[in-house]
Amino acid sequence: MRLSFHVRVYITLRPSVLDPAGAAVTRNLQHLGYGVAEVRIGKYVEFTLEAMSETDATAQVEALCDQVLTNPVVETYRYDLLPAPVSAQS
């Protein structure tokens, strides 16, 4: 039986990598009066995944993150793997 998962991947620049866009947003938000600092801008990817098991799903998510969704030289990622509800996505 195929299992369905809802996957959320959070992709961020490695802490050692400069984020000029984040620095610009930091300056602008401070200028507007917000007490923010160290803004870092990343990507967020959601999808549904069919897999044979949770282990298979984990392996597929890590493979596609490592090989397609991120550039491992400058980016890191973390992800949530959730049992998918009945094909509903809010």
Next chain:
Amino acid sequence: MRLSFHVRVYITLRPSVLDPAGAAVTRNLQHLGYGVAEVRIGKYVEFTLEAMSETDATAQVEALCDQVLTNPVVETYRYDLLPAPVSAQS
């Protein structure tokens, strides 16, 4: 006393809004053999925030999300507000 928070904002297109980039990634990943569907691409923003209280922090985060970080016509967001560790960010 000023409190420091670590904020994570997840910005996604509203479900009713077409996501051509996500559709392209869906097709490409399926082509590569991954059992994925309904890929949606969003933004992920992390920052630290100084505020007088958790209530103040929540108000600031919602204001800057509504007014600066997102376009409420086509995007929605959710966020996590975490007590900041001693100025460390991994």
